[in-house]
Amino acid sequence: IKPSMPIKLIQEKQVKRLCNTSTIITVNGQFPGPTLEANNGDSLVIKVVNRVKYNISIHWHGLRQMRNGWADGVAYVTQCPIKYGGTYIYRINVENEEGTFWWHAHSPWLRVTVHGALIIYPKENSSYPFIQPQREVPIIFGEWWIKNYIQMAKAALEIGVPPKISDAILINGQPGDLFECSSKEITVIPATTGETLLLRFINAAMNTELFVSIAGHTMNVVAIDASYTKPFNTSYIMLAPGQSTDVLIQTTHYHGRFYIASHVFNSILPFIGLDNSTATAILNYDTITPTKPLLPLLPISSNRSSASAFGSRLRSPRRVIIPEPIDENLFIVVRIGLIERNIAAASMNNVSFMLPKTNSILQAALFHEYGVFTTDFPASPLKKLNKTIKGTRIYKMKYGSVVQMVLQGSNILLTEEHPMHLHGYDFYVLGTGIGEFKKKRDEYKLNMVDPPRRSTVGVPAGGWVVIRFVADNPGVWFLHCHNEMHTEFGLAMAIWVENGVGEMESVISPPDDLPQC
Numbered sequence: 143i144k145p146s147m148p149i150k151l152i153q154e155k156q157v158k159r160l161c162n163t164s165t166i167i168t169v170n171g172q173f174p175g176p177t178l179e180a181n182n183g184d185s186l187v188i189k190v191v192n193r194v195k196y197n198i199s200i201h202w203h204g205l206r207q208m209r210n211g212w213a214d215g216v217a218y219v220t221q222c223p224i225k226y227g228g229t230y231i232y233r234i235n236v237e238n239e240e241g242t243f244w245w246h247a248h249s250p251w252l253r254v255t256v257h258g259a260l261i262i263y264p265k266e267n268s269s270y271p272f273i274q275p276q277r278e279v280p281i282i283f284g285e286w287w288i289k290n291y292i293q294m295a296k297a298a299l300e301i302g303v304p305p306k307i308s309d310a311i312l313i314n315g316q317p318g319d320l321f322e323c324s325s326k327e328i329t330v331i332p333a334t335t336g337e338t339l340l341l342r343f344i345n346a347a348m349n350t351e352l353f354v355s356i357a358g359h360t361m362n363v364v365a366i367d368a369s370y371t372k373p374f375n376t377s378y379i380m381l382a383p384g385q386s387t388d389v390l391i392q393t394t395h396y397h398g399r400f401y402i403a404s405h406v407f408n409s410i411l412p413f414i415g416l417d418n419s420t421a422t423a424i425l426n427y428d429t430i431t432p433t434k435p436l437l438p439l440l441p442i443s444s445n446r447s448s449a450s451a452f453g454s455r456l457r458s459p460r461r462v463i464i465p466e467p468i469d470e471n472l473f474i475v476v477r478i479g480l481i482e483r484n485i486a487a488a489s490m491n492n493v494s495f496m497l498p499k500t501n502s503i504l505q506a507a508l509f510h511e512y513g514v515f516t517t518d519f520p521a522s523p524l525k526k527l528n529k530t531i532k533g534t535r536i537y538k539m540k541y542g543s544v545v546q547m548v549l550q551g552s553n554i555l556l557t558e559e560h561p562m563h564l565h566g567y568d569f570y571v572l573g574t575g576i577g578e579f580k581k582k583r584d585e586y587k588l589n590m591v592d593p594p595r596r597s598t599v600g601v602p603a604g605g606w607v608v609i610r611f612v613a614d615n616p617g618v619w620f621l622h623c624h625n626e627m628h629t630e631f632g633l634a635m636a637i638w639v640e641n642g643v644g645e646m647e648s649v650i651s652p653p654d655d656l657p658q659c
């Protein structure tokens with residue numbers, strides 16, 4: 143147990159960005175929030191105190207929380223939210239996990255400002271499976287709205303149209319000096335010649351996928367979503383909301399300033415008129431007289447082939463044993479469509495997910511409370527594809543099942559990507575493609591040798607992705623699009639992995655201070 147874990151106080155604060163001052167919700171007065179650091183095998187004890195008038199809970203994105211959904215932090219799925227004035231202590235055991243994680247509010251829209259990095263280093267006396275970097279820098283991307291985004295999101299939900307695109311992408315809380323009034327609002331990372339730097343990129347943006355490049359430097363990708371990869375060199379990375387990518391760079395220059403730059407990837411960009419201003423940070427070798435920074439070349443915002451080319455290069459470092467045979471074969475159509483009166487609704491297999499109001503699903507499931515959810519989430523889409531039903535429907539499966547999910551994008555309203563995030567698990571990404579997944583035609587193309595492992599995967603616009611994992615973590619786990627607005631429109635579901643036979647295969651008992659609804 144690390145006694146030094148900060149107490150996390152959620153409170154309001156005024157900050158200035160893009161020529162305007164706004165009141166935001168922060169953690170310990172910081173935005174982005176504090177970076178938490180621990181080692182593989184540690185137990186974390188993190189006290190969250192809520193001093194704002196919104197219900198809140200904190201999710202530790204990417205951590206598996208073995209048998210301990212009580213610490214997963216999804217409001218109304220694994221816990222009731224922490225109310226104004228309330229406190230909850232998250233007790234987390236980090237077991238065989240290391241890499242770049244992050245934490246964020248898991249209550250509608252609060253994660254715009256309530257997020258931060260969570261870095262798990264290897265066990266003491268063990269090291270990375272790559273060259274030891276001299277320095278490590280977490281780089282977290284966010285999104286900024288000048289207007290009050292909570293009101294904006296509320297209105298968007300009521301009228302059923304997505305909210306306005308954000309006014310800027312932020313890098314470690316700053317938009318960079320290409321924006322108005324922002325010459326000082328830029329993150330500067332000092333560099334000295336001859337170092338190896340480990341940059342840990344995290345996309346905490348609400349609704350936007352990002353391209354990222356660094357002028358004058360090649361990136362060597364070594365991990366994604368806290369799983370190591372077979373290293374490869376690249377001039378850009380693509381990062382969907384919820385994803386993380388670790389890269390090594392060599393500082394080979396002697397002087398100069400180099401932009402780390404990012405802008406939106408969106409294949410329908412011309413359509414919705416995104417603001418494609420570029421967010422920047424500076425990698426700075428010049429300590430005395432700053433020179434004008436060099437801009438990198440980024441793939442253009444609508445360049446879908448660059449986005450998918452990046453994903454197709456990801457591999458596990460070694461041959462892996464793919465769990466077989468399949469016990470649970472789910473075919474899930476994710477889509478955004480219209481329900482009554484032209485209100486947008488997003489769904490998975492025609493079910494538009496609704497959070498319960500009276501209790502968390504995990505509590506209700508384990509203590510047999512009826513009326514909170516039903517277990518009739520369909521394993522394949524309804525015959526009448528256009529029908530959307532609302533409900534808190536979850537999918538129940540046995541402990542230890544081998545699960546395959548084909549996530550099929552089929553958007554009627556718009557063709558958008560969906561970064562799907564599964565709580566409580568990592569999974570193998572066996573393959574992805576455009577069009578409709580056809581077993582006969584596509585199954586033999588799946589990577590059964592060295593597929594990458596991750597916890598957030600993009601379902602391409604009008605395409606599919608196949609994931610596989612063993613249901614070895616009992617509890618109730620959320621599966622949703624990490625694009626906030628899509629989740630709000632219902633693009634979510636939950637799986638309930640039943641307890642196994644032994645004590646070590648069962649959910650641990652809830653802590654005494656678990657918030658009540």
Ligand code: C2O
Binds near residue numbers: 246384563565620624
């Ligand atoms: Cu990053 Cu459901 O969360």
